[in-house]
């Protein structure tokens with residue numbers, strides 16, 4: 001994971017009002033940043049190709065300097081991942097948002113938080129704001145180097161995945177092995193198929209109330 005700082009007067013007024021929100025990041029193509037135009041039903045570039053836009057968690061915003069920090073997981077072959085690893089001071093990118101943060105339910109008596117490395121920025125924000133109730137965090141990473149301090153003294157179970165199947169099973173297993181009694185709120189984010197298995201378990205298999213769980217696919221494994 002690497003931290004990228006975006007700054008500029010255009011960020012004046014940007015505000016993070018809820019944890020685990022999102023921003024959309026428009027990336028340059030071959031060094032050029034072109035703002036796409038709305039063409040009937042989608043945003044396209046001048047040559048009718050699609051812009052490169054990816055979603056990230058606005059980890060922190062420094063109002064004094066109009067500086068937005070995002071933490072990007074470095075994986076093997078993504079455009080955003082490569083951009084984050086190689087971008088230089090002065091390079092340009094564009095941001096829109098923030099959108100859709102998490103509403104913390106004041107009636108919750110326990111929080112179960114499950115995610116992979118892409119969810120760490122959002123989980124750190126949640127941990128800054130969740131009330132003083134029992135919280136258990138289950139985090140999956142691809143490499144032991146990704147184990148970080150989450151900034152709050154809560155029970156954290158880490159797992160270093162050996163492969164995609166192990167990753168998927170471990171994430172759903174973390175939910176299935178937890179007592180989901182009344183008052184528990186579940187927050188989960190990570191690879192789309194793993195999140196689908198968690199949704200199936202919660203909503204179809206055990207009839208967990210949908211309003212008590214937030215489960216969101218953050219990325220899709222295609223290889």
Ligand SMILES: Cc1cc2nc3c(=O)[nH]c(=O)nc-3n(C[C@H](O)[C@H](O)[C@H](O)COP(=O)(O)OP(=O)(O)OC[C@H]3O[C@@H](n4cnc5c(N)ncnc54)[C@H](O)[C@@H]3O)c2cc1C
Pocket residue numbers: 021022054055056057058070071072073074075076077078079080081082117118119121122217218219220221222223
């Ligand atoms: C609300 C929200 C918040 C998010 N917050 C963050 C955040 O704070 N930090 C963060 O790093 N990501 C975050 N993500 C996930 C991020 O948007 C995706 O990982 C994105 O696909 C990365 O783009 P890319 O160009 O690097 O890879 P892509 O071009 O999208 O994918 C290229 C290849 O890489 C694989 N891939 C994509 N992401 C990963 C990954 N993380 N690990 C391993 N393989 C991967 C794909 O399966 C594909 O094969 C968030 C997503 C959402 C929806």
